[in-house]
Amino acid sequence: MSDPLDDLIDAAARALDLPVEPEWKAAVKANLAVTLRLGRQVAEFSLPDEAEPAPMFVA
Amino acid sequence: MDLTWSSANAVACAVQDGQTSAHDVIAATLRRIAENNTALNAFTATVAQRALARAAAIDGARQRGERLGPLAGVPFAVKNLFDIAGLPTVAGSKINRDRAPAERDAPLIERLEAAGAVLVGALNMGEYAYDFTGENVHDGNARNPHDLARMTGGSSSGSGGAVAGGLVPLALGSDTNGSIRVPCSFCGIFGLKPTYGRLTRARSFPFVSSLDHLGPFARSVYDLALSYDAMQGYDADDPACVDRPPEPTAPLIGRGSDGLRIAVASGYFRKGAFSEALTAVERVAKALGATREVEIPEAARARAAAYVITATEGAALHLDRLRTRARDFDPAVRDRLIAGAMVPAALVNQAQKFRRWYRARVLELFKDVDAIIAPSTPCTAPLIGQQTFVLDGVEMAVRPNLGVYTQPISFIGLPVAAVPVPLEPLPIGVQIVAAPWREDVTLRIAHALERAGAAAAPKPKRET
Numbered sequence: 001m002s003d004p005l006d007d008l009i010d011a012a013a014r015a016l017d018l019p020v021e022p023e024w025k026a027a028v029k030a031n032l033a034v035t036l037r038l039g040r041q042v043a044e045f046s047l048p049d050e051a052e053p054a055p056m057f058v059a
Numbered sequence: 060m061d062l063t064w065s066s067a068n069a070v071a072c073a074v075q076d077g078q079t080s081a082h083d084v085i086a087a088t089l090r091r092i093a094e095n096n097t098a099l100n101a102f103t104a105t106v107a108q109r110a111l112a113r114a115a116a117i118d119g120a121r122q123r124g125e126r127l128g129p130l131a132g133v134p135f136a137v138k139n140l141f142d143i144a145g146l147p148t149v150a151g152s153k154i155n156r157d158r159a160p161a162e163r164d165a166p167l168i169e170r171l172e173a174a175g176a177v178l179v180g181a182l183n184m185g186e187y188a189y190d191f192t193g194e195n196v197h198d199g200n201a202r203n204p205h206d207l208a209r210m211t212g213g214s215s216s217g218s219g220g221a222v223a224g225g226l227v228p229l230a231l232g233s234d235t236n237g238s239i240r241v242p243c244s245f246c247g248i249f250g251l252k253p254t255y256g257r258l259t260r261a262r263s264f265p266f267v268s269s270l271d272h273l274g275p276f277a278r279s280v281y282d283l284a285l286s287y288d289a290m291q292g293y294d295a296d297d298p299a300c301v302d303r304p305p306e307p308t309a310p311l312i313g314r315g316s317d318g319l320r321i322a323v324a325s326g327y328f329r330k331g332a333f334s335e336a337l338t339a340v341e342r343v344a345k346a347l348g349a350t351r352e353v354e355i356p357e358a359a360r361a362r363a364a365a366y367v368i369t370a371t372e373g374a375a376l377h378l379d380r381l382r383t384r385a386r387d388f389d390p391a392v393r394d395r396l397i398a399g400a401m402v403p404a405a406l407v408n409q410a411q412k413f414r415r416w417y418r419a420r421v422l423e424l425f426k427d428v429d430a431i432i433a434p435s436t437p438c439t440a441p442l443i444g445q446q447t448f449v450l451d452g453v454e455m456a457v458r459p460n461l462g463v464y465t466q467p468i469s470f471i472g473l474p475v476a477a478v479p480v481p482l483e484p485l486p487i488g489v490q491i492v493a494a495p496w497r498e499d500v501t502l503r504i505a506h507a508l509e510r511a512g513a514a515a516a517p518k519p520k521r522e523t
Contacts (some may be wrong), residue, residue: 012401016378019385024394030259031398034459035370038363039406042413045360054418055269 005029062087063225064518066309067133067282074132081114081132085177089136092226098207100199101220103139105180113177128175129285131289135229136213139181140188141165142262150264151184153197153387154380165262167231167273167290174289179227182217186389188233188266189373190214190243191461195391200443203246204519205485209440212245214238219246222276224519229286230276235267236365237465238295239274243477244488245440249505250276251283253493254474256301267372270436270469278516280506284309287498290410308499316507319381319500322350324433327358328464333450335487337479343432343489344515353428356420361467364410371407374399418471425494430504434464435488468492476501478514486517
C-alpha cells in the first residue's frame with residue numbers, strides 16, 4: 001500500500017512542475033510531515049467564521 | 060584608538076573631535092577585516108574604495124568646519140541581502156550571483172551614511188535567510204568569535220560574527236523568525252528587532268514578506284539606539300512600512316527601568332531550555348527586580364503558525380527558481396522550500412487567522428506589563444555541523460529548535476532588544492519584549508541591564 005505523503009509529493013510535484021529527484025524525496029517528505037503536523041496544530045484551534053486573516057488588503 | 064572594541068559612539072566622538080580621522084578608522088577597519096576574515100568568515104565582500112572615498116569626504120567636511128553626523132566615521136557592514144550599489148544582492152545564495160549589480164543602496168544604508176557612518180562591506184548569511192545556524196554551503200560557514208568550532212547562529216551569521224569579533228562596531232541584519240536574536244545570543248552581542256513595519260525593507264532581498272524585519276547589531280545599547288534612530292522614517296517603497304513619525308530613543312535610554320512593569324515569560328518559555336538559558340533569564344530578572352511571571356497564551360501554536368507561513372511564503376517566493384535551478388540551492392534549504400510548496404492553502408489561511416487572534420491576546424498582556432523577559436535561544440552556540448542535542452535525556456534536532464523562543468514573538472511583530480548575558484564559557488541571549496512601537500522601553504531596560512553589568516558583550520578571548 002502506498003504512503004499518502006509519498007502520493008501527495010508525487011502528485012504535487014507533477015501539478016506544480018517541481019523537480020523532485022529521488023534522492024531528495026526523503027528530506028522533502030520529512031519536512032512536509034513536520035509542516036503538516038504544525039499546520040494541523042494551528043487548524044485544530046477553533047476560531048469563529050468571522051475571523052480575519054492577519055494581512056488585510058486596503059483599497 | 061583601539062578600534063577592536065570601541066563603541067560606534069566612541070568612534071564618532073573621536074572623529075568629530077579630531078582625535079582621529081575617518082580615514083584612519085576606515086583604513087584600520089579594512090586591515091582588520093583582511094587579517095581576520097579567514098578565521099571568522101563573516102564578510103563576503105568589502106567595498107574598500109568606496110569606504111575610503113566616503114571617509115575622505117567626512118574628513119574634508121570636518122576640515123571645512125561642517126557639523127558631522129552622530130555616526131561620523133563609524134564603519135558598518137550589512138547582511139548580503141541588502142542592496143549595495145555595484146554588487147549583486149546574493150542573499151547567501153549561489154543563484155543570485157547571476158543578478159545584475161544593484162543600482163542603488165538599500166535605504167537603511169543610505170540613512171546610516173547620511174548620519175556619517177561608512178559602509179565597508181557585505182556579510183555572510185544562511186541561504187535566502189532560511190537558517191538559524193550560520194552554515195552556508197556556498198560561502199562557507201560563519202564562525203563564532205568565542206569558539207571558531209561553534210555556530211554563529213543565523214541567518215544573520217556574518218552580522219553576529221563581525222560585531223562580536225571586533226571587525227566592525229555596527230552591522231545590519233534581518234529577522235524573520237529570529238535571525239537577529241539567535242546570532243546575538245550565540246555571539247554575545249546586542250541586537251534590536253524593531254516593530255514590524257518600523258524600518259523600511261526596500262531594496263533588500265525578501266524571505267517571508269509578512270514576517271520580515273531589518274535591524275541593527277552592536278556591542279552597546281547606545282549604539283543600537285543611535286543607529287536605530289538614524290534609520291527610522293517612512294518609506295513608500297516598502298508597502299509594510301508604517302507612516303509614523305520617528306520616535307528617537309537615544310535621548311530616552313538613560314531613564315533606566317524605574318517605573319516599568321516587567322514580567323518573566325513562564326510556561327512555554329521555560330520548557331525545552333538548557334540550564335544556561337534559564338540562568339541567563341534569572342540573572343536579568345534579578346537585576347531588574349522582576350518577580351512577576353506572565354504566560355503568553357498559545358505560544359507553541361504561534362510558533363507552529365509562524366513555521367507554516369514561513370515554509371509556504373518562502374516556497375512561493377522561490378517557486379520558479381525551484382523549477383529551474385533546484386540543484387543550485389543548498390539542499391537543506393531546497394528540500395524545505397519544496398515541501399513548503401506542497402502545503403494546502405487552507406492551513407496557511409488558518410495560520411494567518413490565528414495570527415490575528417494571538418496578536419489580540421498578547422496585546423492584552425501589555426495592559427498590565429510594559430515588558431516581558433524570555434530566553435533568546437534554548438542553548439549556547441552548538442558546534443558547527445551538530446545535528447542534535449540532548450535535553451533532559453531526550454535527543455532533539457538542533458536546526459528547528461534554535462528559534463523556538465524567538466518565533467512566537469516576531470510572529471506578531473513585537474519589538475525586541477536582544478541582550479547578551481556573559482556566562483562562561485559561552486554567552487547566551489535574553490529577549491526584552493515590549494508592545495508595538497515601544498522600542499524605547501526595550502532599549503531602556505537593555506541599557507539598565509548593561510549599566511548593572513547583567514548584560515554585556517564579552518570580548519572574545521582569542522586574539523582577532
